[in-house]
Amino acid sequence: xxxRIVPAVLLAxxxxxxxxxxxxxxxxxxxxxxxxxxxxxxxxxxxxxxANERLxxxxxxxxxxxxxxxxxxxxxxxxxxxxxxxVQFTQK
Numbered sequence: 001x002x003x004r005i006v007p008a009v010l011l012a013x014x015x016x017x018x019x020x021x022x023x024x025x026x027x028x029x030x031x032x033x034x035x036x037x038x039x040x041x042x043x044x045x046x047x048x049x050x051a052n053e054r055l056x057x058x059x060x061x062x063x064x065x066x067x068x069x070x071x072x073x074x075x076x077x078x079x080x081x082x083x084x085x086x087v088q089f090t091q092k
Contacts, residue, residue: 021027061068073079080086 022029058068062072070079078086
């Protein structure tokens with residue numbers, strides 16, 4: 001009788017460990033899902049980093065030179081220098 005209890009206990013422990021591996025908090029499917037989420041977040045972070053670099057470059061240009069200020073004024077506000085003639089073409 002005692003010889004049957006030890007293997008039964010060991011099998012029960014093995015089943016519990018397998019259940020934890022496949023269904024528990026640190027299960028393999030959960031780990032794969034978290035790895036997928038990490039990849040998505042890294043991609044989003046890379047895009048945000050590029051946007052931040054573009055904005056930092058634009059801020060630097062605005063602080064250092066008037067060319068960027070003039071370009072912004074022309075494109076966003078429609079600035080025309082004195083003596084210039086504004087011509088606009090429309091496509092059909």
